[in-house]
Amino acid sequence: MIRLPFVLVTLFIGLVIGLVSGTEGQAARKPLLRGELPEVELGERLFKDPRFSHAQDFSCVTCHFSPDLRRGYADFQARTPIPLRLEEMREGVNLPQFTVRNTTALIDLFWGEKPGSSNLLHSDGEFETPEALVVAGLTGRNMGWLASEKSAARLRIAEVARLYPEIVGEGGERLSDDEAIERVAGLISAYMRSLEFSKDEQGEFNGSPYDHFLGQNGLPPRPAAGESPKQYGERLMQEIESLERRGALKWVSEGPKGARFERHDQDFAFGARELEGLKIFYATESGRAIRGRNGVGNCATCHAPPAFTDFRFHNTGASQEEYDQVHGFGKFMTLAISRSLEPNSPSSQFAQIPDLAHPERADLGAWNQMGSHKPVLLAQMRETFCGVVPVFSSCSVAELDEASIGAFKTPTLRNLGHSGPYLHTGNRPSIAAAIQMYIPAGVLARRGLLRSADPEMAGVVLTGRDLAPLAAFVEALNEDYE
Numbered sequence: 024m025i026r027l028p029f030v031l032v033t034l035f036i037g038l039v040i041g042l043v044s045g046t047e048g049q050a051a052r053k054p055l056l057r058g059e060l061p062e063v064e065l066g067e068r069l070f071k072d073p074r075f076s077h078a079q080d081f082s083c084v085t086c087h088f089s090p091d092l093r094r095g096y097a098d099f100q101a102r103t104p105i106p107l108r109l110e111e112m113r114e115g116v117n118l119p120q121f122t123v124r125n126t127t128a129l130i131d132l133f134w135g136e137k138p139g140s141s142n143l144l145h146s147d148g149e150f151e152t153p154e155a156l157v158v159a160g161l162t163g164r165n166m167g168w169l170a171s172e173k174s175a176a177r178l179r180i181a182e183v184a185r186l187y188p189e190i191v192g193e194g195g196e197r198l199s200d201d202e203a204i205e206r207v208a209g210l211i212s213a214y215m216r217s218l219e220f221s222k223d224e225q226g227e228f229n230g231s232p233y234d235h236f237l238g239q240n241g242l243p244p245r246p247a248a249g250e251s252p253k254q255y256g257e258r259l260m261q262e263i264e265s266l267e268r269r270g271a272l273k274w275v276s277e278g279p280k281g282a283r284f285e286r287h288d289q290d291f292a293f294g295a296r297e298l299e300g301l302k303i304f305y306a307t308e309s310g311r312a313i314r315g316r317n318g319v320g321n322c323a324t325c326h327a328p329p330a331f332t333d334f335r336f337h338n339t340g341a342s343q344e345e346y347d348q349v350h351g352f353g354k355f356m357t358l359a360i361s362r363s364l365e366p367n368s369p370s371s372q373f374a375q376i377p378d379l380a381h382p383e384r385a386d387l388g389a390w391n392q393m394g395s396h397k398p399v400l401l402a403q404m405r406e407t408f409c410g411v412v413p414v415f416s417s418c419s420v421a422e423l424d425e426a427s428i429g430a431f432k433t434p435t436l437r438n439l440g441h442s443g444p445y446l447h448t449g450n451r452p453s454i455a456a457a458i459q460m461y462i463p464a465g466v467l468a469r470r471g472l473l474r475s476a477d478p479e480m481a482g483v484v485l486t487g488r489d490l491a492p493l494a495a496f497v498e499a500l501n502e503d504y505e
């Protein structure tokens with residue numbers, strides 16, 4: 024209740040942005056941008072159209088702000104207020120007021136997808152395709168619809184679609200509701216697939232100071248075929264050291280638009296500090312990379328270059344940390360969790376924000392999606408964990424079940440300057456604060472005190488000294504995304 028005025032204010036801001044962007048989208052067609060398909064442009068208008076939502080006040084862009092607001096399709100909230108249904112609240116129904124998780128950025132979600140293997144969407148891997156996500160999104164709580172209103176919400180999609188002559192075409196009236204919904208889902212998905220970071224003709228990332236640093240020094244932009252991120256990191260550092268020894272390493276002090284970024288408050292630069300961060304980032308326990316007093320980040324296994332994500336699911340301890348902050352240190356370790364693959368599991372108690380009054384509530388991430396109806400997720404978990412470490416030697420379903428507790432999709436580290444606050448909890452206001460989580464998490468993982476920790480977490484050995492260079496490195500992955 025105390026939060027209500029804040030919610031209303033935020034809702035109001037959301038409303039204004041939604042409406043403004045909505046009307047903008049419905050105005051005269053913009054000329055097509057170079058290389059952009061008409062579907063993409065139409066998809067963008069649908070992405071910004073608030074008429075799909077229950078009270079015609081929310082659209083995708085209400086939460087996924089566009090780049091002109093210096094956002095990578097994320098907002099500024101830790102958790103985003105969702106449309107209130109005042110009539111239900113008056114009747115005493117206890118509806119959630121915020122999204123369970125921090126709103127994610129949407130750029131390059133589909134990078135590196137191979138035929139037959141999709142990058143799962145949402146940080147728990149709930150959706151196999153963007154089309155499924157769009158239909159669920161347009162008919163769900165984020166758009167103000169209650170669970171009992173699915174058919175009304177579907178009808179609304181079809182009604183709104185019919186207002187677009189480009190969608191219904193000449194035989195508009197004969198288009199069935201299902202067909203109209205399918206087209207809307209396809210168009211918004213085409214738009215999301217078009218949101219990509221800058222790349223050169225060879226398809227290599229080229230928008231950030233880090234990319235310029237690699238290019239300028241003739242360094243390999245990505246792992247070779249069959250090379251693991253760790254092996255690539257070692258090779259990269261050997262090549263960098265050889266350039267350093269010869270005094271031939273070149274720093275970056277200017278980008279395409281000058282010495283400063285246009286859309287980030289920072290220099291477009293990659294210098295000694297960023298390089299120090301790079302070395303910590305790629306350093307692994309076993310590799311030759313451990314040097315000096317710097318820490319071992321072991322970051323690249325999960326934040327695999329060049330996308331700086333493996334699009335897979337790992338437990339870094341973020342959920343445990345938030346749960347223990349509410350209930351006391353060590354409490355997450357003893358929380359009763361059933362098998363996700365058992366009948367009647369998962370239960371919605373494990374896709375919730377921790378709450379002092381409800382100790383049974385936690386956010387277990389991918390655990391919620393492991394049921395037999397998600398074979399793709401199960402296959403990906405196998406790919407990630409089986410045979411990699413002794414812990415998962417037999418790779419039984421029980422082991423994978425355990426590994427899925429608190430596992431979230433690795434977010435890209437590109438352009439994080441436009442998507443704070445960070446983590447699925449949104450409880451880290453800055454990049455350095457997000458990285459800071461890894462100091463205690465590494466210690467706890469080595470001591471066996473991080474429940475279902477990803478095996479790679481034990482290899483993260485950092486101290487406070489490492490934070491500034493690591494943050495400088497991650498900031499050098501920003502770009503002027505337009």
Ligand code: HEC
Nearest residue numbers: 082083086103105122124125126127144145146160161165
């Ligand atoms: C009320 C705020 C809100 C609205 C409205 C909203 N989203 Fe989201 N979106 C979120 C949140 C929060 C997440 C993170 C959910 C998670 O990870 O579990 C998310 C995640 C996503 C993702 C997954 C990204 C990833 O990394 O896997 C996609 C794609 C997405 N939204 C697209 C859309 C589209 C398309 C619409 C409009 C149909 C939409 N969203 C409307 C809040 C919103």
Ligand code: HEC
Nearest residue numbers: 320321322325337341431432433434445446447457477479
């Ligand atoms: C075991 C895999 C793994 C390792 C190792 C790892 N990360 Fe992460 N990282 C993740 C996952 C998964 C998340 C999302 C966690 C969540 O929200 O629950 C994440 C989140 C982040 C975020 C926040 C991004 C955002 O959009 O919210 C930053 C920054 C980050 N990691 C940096 C690093 C750095 C730097 C290192 C090395 C010191 C590192 N990570 C090591 C998997 C990993």
